[in-house]
Amino acid sequence: MEQNERLLHSSSFGAAAPAYAEHRPDYAQAAVRWALEPAPGPRVLDLGAGTGKLTAALVVLGAEAIAVEPDPAMLAELGRALPTVRALPGSAEAVPLPDASVDAVVAGNAMHWFDMDVAGPEIARVLAPGGVLAGLWNVFDNQVDWVARLERVSGSAAIGPRDTRSSWRAETAGAHLPRAGLVARFGSPEQTEFPHGQRRTADSLVATFATKAGVLVMPEQEREATLDPIRAYLTSRPETAHGEFTLPMLTGVLRVQRL
Template sequence: MSVVHNAAQVGFSTQAATYTQGRPDYPDELGHWLRHTLGIDDQRSVVDLGAGTGKFTRLLEPLTECLIAVEPVEAMRREFARGLPRIAVIDGTAQSLPLADGSVDALVCAQAFHWFADDTALAEIHRVLVPGGRLGLVWNVRDESVDWVAEITRIITPYEGDTPRFHTGQWRRPFQDSHCFGQPELTCFNYHHSGSAETVIMNRFLSVSFIAALPEAEKAEVTAQLRELIQTHPALRGREVVEFPYQTQAYLCRRLD
């Protein structure tokens, strides 16, 4: 189906600005992966699907002169247009892309594919890619081997409900018997999001879709638990700068002809 999940529509609409502030950037090595593994250069046409506020688009922008962002949530598109007025951002979903057949050399989804991972989306992405085109999937994954990161997961997980999430692995299902793409090929990079606790913890997790969409009383409870963690955990208490550990997972998916 092409309807945007309620958690994304409501959560991202109310927290678009906070999303921009709190979400981590990406490791420098990912630029090399985009150029040499996805084959992006200044002559290639590239789509950033589920572009949000343009966090990942900024990494793509220096690599190609033909870049289009697709984002279904209006509030996110407005935030994108404020930050990246030189890049076209258009309304569309993965299941109904407003693009011509075979018009794209590479399509990238950062922090987004789990929202629309189904056979229809893969077929539509296959349609717009040229023969030999490539699909890239990227996620920043929290390093839960760190105890306070695992505690954040414990705080937010009870609220996720039926929200599509990367960690469930359900995004892999469309690839299992796909005639559109080969199996995802993984490259990993370590990354730390550095900043104040307000930025890398509070803004980051209050902008999580299903947290941002909560009623105010429940959102206040999550806020209180996160603040207590920051104030009491020895690795966080009193720190001006927090290093939030991630593993950036980048997947190459080759279009089958």
């Protein structure tokens, strides 16, 4: 993705912040625990925190969570949901925290938006020695037949390669890499995933797809042309046509430790 296109997509979420807060999934607790397992202490920065989906999981685990988010509308939703969490305006490229002030930096469905040429040194700066950098992504389990068919119906704007069990590892393997000579400061990356089903209806799953960056940036007519076949498919399938169903998902984690 070109730089201008990446910026357009990454800045698209604020206009849909309430829908994002309502419809985007949370993260598997087991995945969050694994991400933080090597961290030397409880201070955790959620970077690109959005509306606080991952921040909430950190709070449940007892972490000393700090949220940093560049979009004011997303940050406002986070503040409403988690009023006791320290939430700051800022970005991965300009983290408003002192040197060596956190034991872990995590990013939920956000690390792929970071400009790691700039964000890499910033993350290394705020991480204490032995600290952990972890990216988490919620992905569709396309080993399930009806989910694989949903992937084909949806198109890449709604379900991209990074969003599926079969390809998330390859798509995110290099997402953490801090450039500009910082690679030597980090250990070898590790990847794994954890089961994470989500309760949905056909309407709420379509609403979830409507919060994807590739859909948000579309003109309205094109957006409806993308979502209508998804809606039609979901209302035609026995697994999804009648009330609530469990959407088969996983939370994938990429983690690397600062040396």
